[in-house]
Amino acid sequence: MTSIIAGRLQRQDQVELAITELLAAGFPRDGISAFYVNPAGQHDLYPVGGDRDESPGTSEADEGLLRGAATGGAIGAAVGVAGIAVMGPVSSVLGAAVGAHIGTLVGSLSQMKEGGEDESGTDHALPQRESGMVVAVAMNGQGSEAQVIAILEALGADQIERADGTIAAGDWGDFDPRDTPNLIRHPE
Numbered sequence: 001m002t003s004i005i006a007g008r009l010q011r012q013d014q015v016e017l018a019i020t021e022l023l024a025a026g027f028p029r030d031g032i033s034a035f036y037v038n039p040a041g042q043h044d045l046y047p048v049g050g051d052r053d054e055s056p057g058t059s060e061a062d063e064g065l066l067r068g069a070a071t072g073g074a075i076g077a078a079v080g081v082a083g084i085a086v087m088g089p090v091s092s093v094l095g096a097a098v099g100a101h102i103g104t105l106v107g108s109l110s111q112m113k114e115g116g117e118d119e120s121g122t123d124h125a126l127p128q129r130e131s132g133m134v135v136a137v138a139m140n141g142q143g144s145e146a147q148v149i150a151i152l153e154a155l156g157a158d159q160i161e162r163a164d165g166t167i168a169a170g171d172w173g174d175f176d177p178r179d180t181p182n183l184i185r186h187p188e
Contacts, residue, residue: 001164004172005148005184006136007157008037014155018135021151031138033172039131067103075099129181130159136175138167149184160184 009015015034022032074096084091135157137148145162152160161181165174 001166001174003139003145004136004163004165004167005139005145005152005160006134006163007149007152007160008130008132008134009152009155009157010132012133014157015133015135018152018155018157021155022135022137022148025143025147025151027137027142027148028140030169031140031142031167033134033136033138033167033170033175035134035172035175037129037131037134037177070100071103075103129177129179136163136167136172138165 007018009018019029019032019034023029135152139145139148149160159181161183163175163179163182165172167173
């Protein structure tokens with residue numbers, strides 16, 4: 001792993017110019033990576049899409065699901081017992097099943113966070129990397145970080161960050177878009 005300096009740019013022509021200037025400054029082409037970062041939640045890291053196996057705000061939904069199923073099942077069974085005279089013994093089982101199903105829905109939804117609720121202490125509360133074109137340079141002893149930062153800033157890069165990783169043949173193979181960026185230059 002090496003130190004990597006990366007900056008977000010808005011336009012393709014800025015990316016092409018950054019690569020040209022970095023090459024002119026002596027950085028090798030195979031140590032420069034350029035790619036697009038999708039908006040948060042759209043990185044397709046799981047077979048069904050998305051960035052996480054659990055949606056933000058649903059971390060407590062399992063607990064609500066279990067409580068809702070138990071409460072709904074008990075209420076449904078009680079209602080079903082009252083219906084034995086009309087429908088026979090199947091009504092208590094059917095009532096319990098319907099009650100449990102409705103209870104799981106109500107219980108899990110009641111435990112989900114609303115938009116804007118505090119999620120401090122969770123990975124959902126961490127600053128997210130913004131989408132856009134990224135130019136990244138592996139610092140393998142050619143040039144200085146200050147030189148790369150100056151080139152990227154001159155071309156309008158914002159969110160300039162420092163990371164550890166590996167760029168080989170122009171590909172930042174261990175880049176994870178979900179990582180919290182270690183910003184060294186913040187947008188104005």
